[in-house]
Amino acid sequence: MARVLVVITPAEGHVNPSLGLITELVNLGEEVVYVTVEEYRSRMEQTGARVMTYPFLQDAFSHDPVLKPLEYRHPYQFIHMVTCGVIPQMIPEVLRVIEHQTFDYLIYDSLMGWGGKILAEKLGIPAVCSITSFAFVEPLGKNVGSLNEEHSYTQQLYEAIMNAAQEIAAEYQVSVPAVEDIMAHTGQLKIVYTSRYFQPRADELDDRYLFTGPSIIPRQDAPAFPFRLLRERHSETVYISMGTILNKNLEFYKLCFDALKDLPINVVLSSGKYTDLEALEGLIPDNFIVKPYVAQLEILQHTNVFVTHAGMNSVSEALYFDVPLVMIPMTSDQPFVAARVNELGAGVVLDQHHLSAALLREAVMEVLHNPDYQKQAHLIGESLRQAGGYTRAAAAIMQQFAKV
Template structure:
């Protein structure tokens, strides 16, 4: 039996993939614990019995919605990821010393997990919940890459081993990428320690109360979701989505996730159902298409079910993931800031009625399921624990 300490940021899209892996390890008899700055969120996603060790950390940053490109990236790092790492570091260190894990599993954006593990001499694995950083996204913009590297060096000097030189985003021991080359594309990095295990899709029971009887089997169901971290920027886009669906109400209906309350809801509407939260995995089993922000988690869950996409990236890794979807042939991209109901409607017509996109989504679905998901990731972690365990304890 080995011990695995998962270090994750308090972000749904980063926790969800790790949940399935942790559950698989626990089912195999291993010790599992978590470090997260939001224990309530962690337990909501991983289950109330999850062993969450105390850790400080800021809430996710509410970025100005107009920020895009390098400015949005700079704000994300300086306003959230770097302060999060500094705040988490004491808790991660205490958790590692108390729990005594054989392996630390550090999310790619939870820098404290990697830096503390390196400082304590513990083997650590990277949980890459988005493939964007694995595709050389900064190769063409060396100033950005240099700026990120400098910030990480400064962070290491404050919370890690100043003599260390490993990029905390890329473990030299094991990197688990929750995608496959069929989506990530031919530029995705390779290596003996890099394993594309596909999405980790854990069973997430649907919250009671969703009106399943509302769905009309005679019409295609479109799921519209822009994730949980973009509520500040979604109002106009969601309104245009609703307009596009209403123009096609004879053949399309939509379920709209609207946690920010940007769209006015009507209880007797037969064409558009607006809810703050939706049972996404269960809905994807019935969906004909998904309109989303190209968040990696949502994209992978849609393609796990073979559902084609209309992607409207907002910021961060989303443009990279959107490009992967389009290059793979599994969807159509629209411009988030300039979209109209007419353009969205045309994109919906394309993915719903032109078979090439559904065929491509089905090809990625097959690759995802063959990659192994959470069980494959758990097996790789077991091997790392066994290979790095002191010889006298084997």
């Protein structure tokens, strides 16, 4: 039995894909120590792992000015968030709570970037990188030219990144990486929660990248949902969720009401548990069911079209259940994920800056009634279901690292 340290960025789209893998490793006899924040304690304890927590601002990715996602304009924005936000807030806390403990290997989240390499180096153990989006075929930030009209902005980002990197390197007595190496997927094994078919340019990645598809495991703490109402009302259901970070735009929800009211369809809207819905009282159409939180894996199995921000976790779960998408990407990897879905014919992309009720309604009805979208969603979904899931990921990790 090996002793395993797991450190995942405290965000839904990064924590949830790890649940099945950790459960399987525990079932196979590994002693797993999962270091996370208090918000995820009960969820992680259900996997059988030992949980250790550190302080982190609740809903930090919505409130912290460094961690809060921005509309994607340049790779340095993402690198800056990790170097100046994620690493300084996570790495010292993790090292503090595990002080004087020993481990045989590390599983770390790709969003930690260089932070995962620092942990592995300080602990003297090999690492597995958990990649919850597309794997980088080319290093992020390599050979990027700054936008001419924003040269000053990108230069400031670069300087902030490298200044922070130098401070981190000095604190932990490690070498300063090049900017393009900060987000590199390091480790002896890289678990990618998608399929080779869905991953762009997958043939350019070596055999250290293991494509296992999304880690689909029922959530034991999922709230109940009135599925009976869906069956009683209409035969088709549209599900709307903008994830757990970018879900506080009440004007967007009003737009959804205008776009889809009076249609002979069910509309389920997950507004987010930190979203204040008081201003929407009295405005919700009769064909809508609005909840602060909906068990996504369950509702997707009753969904015909998913309106989403195109976060990788949400898109993967939808496609796993053959659900086509209407995507409104906003930040981070969302534009790239949406573009790939669109390229493969499983959904359409709308521009958040030129969005109207009429355009949203048209897109939803197009995807709902054109069978080609569902057909292509099924094609991707089949590749995800056949990828092996968390059991294949755990088997590969055990083969490489486990003690007899």
